[in-house]
Amino acid sequence: MKTRDYGPLLAELAEAYALYSPKSKALNQRAMRFQVDGGSHALRLIDPFPPRIVAAQGAWLKDEDGHDLLDFWQGHFANILGHNPEVITSVLAQSLGSGWGLQSGFTDRLQIETAEILCRQTGAEKVRFTTSGSLATMYAILLSRAFTGRNLVIKVGGGWHGAQPWALKGIGFHAGAGDGFQEVESDGVPVSITDQVIVTSFSEPDRLRDHFREYGDRVACFIVEPFLGAGGFAPATRQYLQTARELTHQYGAVLIFDEVISGFRFHAGSVGVLYGVQSDLTTFGKIIGGGMPVSAVAGRADIMSLVGRSAGHRVRFSGGTYSAHPASLLAAKTLMSYLVDHEAEIYPHLGELGARVRQLMVAAFLEEGIYARCTGYDDEVLPGSSMFMLHFPYEEDAQLKRPEDWLNPRVCDITLGHKVMDQALLLEDVFMLRSHGAISTAHTEEDLDFLGEACRRVARRIKPYL
Numbered sequence: 001m002k003t004r005d006y007g008p009l010l011a012e013l014a015e016a017y018a019l020y021s022p023k024s025k026a027l028n029q030r031a032m033r034f035q036v037d038g039g040s041h042a043l044r045l046i047d048p049f050p051p052r053i054v055a056a057q058g059a060w061l062k063d064e065d066g067h068d069l070l071d072f073w074q075g076h077f078a079n080i081l082g083h084n085p086e087v088i089t090s091v092l093a094q095s096l097g098s099g100w101g102l103q104s105g106f107t108d109r110l111q112i113e114t115a116e117i118l119c120r121q122t123g124a125e126k127v128r129f130t131t132s133g134s135l136a137t138m139y140a141i142l143l144s145r146a147f148t149g150r151n152l153v154i155k156v157g158g159g160w161h162g163a164q165p166w167a168l169k170g171i172g173f174h175a176g177a178g179d180g181f182q183e184v185e186s187d188g189v190p191v192s193i194t195d196q197v198i199v200t201s202f203s204e205p206d207r208l209r210d211h212f213r214e215y216g217d218r219v220a221c222f223i224v225e226p227f228l229g230a231g232g233f234a235p236a237t238r239q240y241l242q243t244a245r246e247l248t249h250q251y252g253a254v255l256i257f258d259e260v261i262s263g264f265r266f267h268a269g270s271v272g273v274l275y276g277v278q279s280d281l282t283t284f285g286k287i288i289g290g291g292m293p294v295s296a297v298a299g300r301a302d303i304m305s306l307v308g309r310s311a312g313h314r315v316r317f318s319g320g321t322y323s324a325h326p327a328s329l330l331a332a333k334t335l336m337s338y339l340v341d342h343e344a345e346i347y348p349h350l351g352e353l354g355a356r357v358r359q360l361m362v363a364a365f366l367e368e369g370i371y372a373r374c375t376g377y378d379d380e381v382l383p384g385s386s387m388f389m390l391h392f393p394y395e396e397d398a399q400l401k402r403p404e405d406w407l408n409p410r411v412c413d414i415t416l417g418h419k420v421m422d423q424a425l426l427l428e429d430v431f432m433l434r435s436h437g438a439i440s441t442a443h444t445e446e447d448l449d450f451l452g453e454a455c456r457r458v459a460r461r462i463k464p465y466l
Contacts, residue, residue: 006415009465013423014048020427023064024052043433046422051431056083058442061431070430070450072437077261077387078286080350081335082442088290091334092327101327110329117336118288121269123278124298128307128317129324133260133285134162136295137223139307139317140281141166144221144254146315147303152215154222154253156202157181158231158403161223161258165189170199171231173407180404202228202402203236205243216251221281224255226271227262231403233376233389233436241277248280254303260285260295265438266382267347268339275381290335292328346441351384353439357448358388364455368463371396375406376436389436392416416462424461428454 018025028049031038039045051063059082061069074082081087095101115127130136141153141164153166158181161167168189170181184194198215201207202224212219222244228234248255257279262271264287272279281299288294297304297317307317322328339346358374365372371393378385391406392413400406407414417435425432430451 004413004415004466006420006465009420009462010047010423013420013427016427017048017423021049021051021063021065021067025049027052027064046433047419048423051426058082058085059440059444059447067429069426070447070454072430072432072439072451074438074440075291076286077265077438078289079291079440080265080287080339080346080386080438082440084291085442087338088331088334092331095327095330101330103322104326105321107324108326108329110326110333111324114329114333114336117333117340118284118296118298121273121336121340122263122282122284122298123270123273124282125301126304127296127298128304128319129294129296129329130317130319131293131295131322131325131328132162133258133283133295134164134167135320136260136283136285136297137161137167137256137258138164139315140256140283140297140299141221141223142315142317143281143297143303143306144256146306147254148220148252150218150220150253151196152198152218152220153196154198154200154208154211154215154219156224156228156231156403157199158202158407159223159225159228159258160230161225162260165193166197169194169197173403173409175409180408201404202231202234203240204402205237205240208240208243208247212247212251212253216247216253219251219253221254221256222248223258225258225262226275226277227259227266227382227387228403229258229261232406233387234402235377235379235382235385236275238275238381241272241275245277245279254280256280257282259283264288264336264339265386266378266384268336268343271382287339288332288336289328290331292331293322293325294328294332347384350386350439350441351378353443353445353448354378354384354386354388356445357439357451360448360452361388361390361455364452365392365459367456368459370459370463370466371398373398373400373406375400386439387436388438390417390421391435420462421458424458425454428457430454 028038037045053061055062061071157170168186169184171185173180174183181199200211226236257272263284285295305311306315362372373391374388376388421435
């Protein structure tokens with residue numbers, strides 16, 4: 001592993017940003033008095049301080065200091081139409097103006113209509129809504145354990161399934177920890193739970209077979225992202241997901257697809273449909289909410305029935321006070337209906353922009369002699385990827401095929417990709433988190449040109465420190 005000292009550069013960037021954004025700096029200092037680290041979501045609290053946003057429209061944000069920021073974070077990748085699209089905001093405004101939209105605590109027609117769309121587009125038989133991806137994956141695992149009467153959970157190293165007990169193992173790569181993905185990422189999680197989590201490798205069917213061969217009759221479920229999210233933005237191979245389906249059938253385990261990121265990102269439905277692999281349960285979030293807090297667990301009726309009266313409410317998937325919130329379900333129904341109706345025009349366009357942004361970012365750094373590589377490409381199964389993650393391998397011919405490669409600090413310059421880039425791009429009026437992002441329909445060719453020029457200036461700024 002090469003050693004690069006970015007201390008002087010990071011100090012230079014922090015000083016420049018403090019001068020560039022004094023109002024955001026002052027608000028951050030104020031926030032630190034009352035909030036842990038100055039906010040309520042750790043990922044957003046970037047160094048030296050995050051921009052404080054006052055407006056968001058389409059592809060752009062405006063911060064407290066009056067800067068217009070080109071945004072590729074897009075609400076944690078939830079805003080496939082960009083920030084505050086009129087197709088959603090106009091419907092919400094009309095509903096709130098007519099006296100409907102805040103919490104009622106009752107059921108309504110919207111829940112039925114939204115559930116019908118989700119089931120029709122994904123092949124699920126039943127669905128229950130909740131409010132976050134973390135809750136959805138937790139409930140899916142609870143259902144699997146109850147349905148099978150087993151305890152073990154298999155997940156992928158580098159796979160992020162939210163901040164819930166069965167998901168907090170094997171997220172970050174730790175070079176000194178065997179294969180790198182065996183550590184628990186949070187204190188407070190009982191060892192009795194983490195010992196029941198088996199970490200396998202992404203898109204390696206032989207490794208998955210080995211794990212089922214060893215633990216199969218004790219496995220409750222295998223949870224996997226068909227398109228790996230935070231772990232690297234990469235599609236699973238068809239063989240891998242077909243193997244997962246075969247093994248879970250063979251051993252009587254539940255197959256869970258976590259599509260909180262990928263659901264409705266590649267077409268107006270689930271990624272599983274494109275692979276021709278029907279999971280037993282699928283979790284959705286982000287895009288399906290239309291910018292509002294909606295997530296869902298959807299799947300086989302016999303498994304989902306465990307939350308209902310007929311099974312004596314064996315699984316307490318009660319939902320929570322704000323589950324199926326009226327305004328949230330209105331946004332969800334509106335957005336999913338829009339994506340279904342405009343599928344043929346939206347997704348090919350997103351794919352074209354995604355391909356261009358990956359190419360231009362890599363080219364900007366290569367022009368300055370900085371090795372760069374993108375993941376997030378589409379393949380024969382998942383056409384038109386609108387997602388990208390930029391990596392900086394130390395060697396030009398480095399093989400980047402799996403999380404164990406691009407998250408390994410011996411292979412890729414993690415500090416450059418995860419810290420330097422965030423700060424350097426902010427000074428160019430571009431917001432990107434840890435060198436990854438997603439295209440929305442609101443992004444334009446001109447926006448991508450703006451990004452390309454920003455990356456060239458960043459590359460020139462970084463080059464002397466390599």
